Amino acid sequence: METKDKAKFLLNDYSVILRTIDSDTKPSWGVLSFQGMVEHMSDSIKNASGKIILPLVTPEAKLEQYKLFAISDIPFKENTVNRLMSKEAPALRFESVDDAINELQEELIYFKDFFERDPIITTLNPFFGDLNYEDNIKLLYKHAWHHLKQFGV
DSSP, rough: OHHHHHIIIIIIIIIHHHHHSTTTHHHHHHHHOHHHHHHHHHHHHHTTTTTOOOOOSHHHHHHHHHHHHSSSSSSOTTOOOOOOOOOOOOOOSSHHHHOOOOOOHHHHHHHHHHHHHHHTTOOEEETTTEEHHHHHHHHHHHHHHHHHHHOOO
């Protein structure tokens, strides 16, 4: 699938699919509730657009290999450990899943606008290093599907 199609999915379809999932659905793996996952994805999008800046945690010697994985079509494994997350689910920020999905959609629009204003800018991903627009789209698409599968889609 081309980058433009992945971007279209994220902007137009992702939130629609999220709204079809029952908020009480239990994950196939992991500690996040459905709403917690949506909030986690919003944070990932904020990182991709430079709103949240996290330190690089991957050693320089492994960065190229990790980035190649990030932009590939190889999916994340179930129970992939996120070294920046606690083993316990964080407190929810929103009162409802709808509010969390609304934020996620707003962040996707901000992300699109951010890169339209400066198409050659890169943002720092804590695991994969500096990513441009295309790299971020590929990673966010992969990340979105990882969590959709986690909740049965």
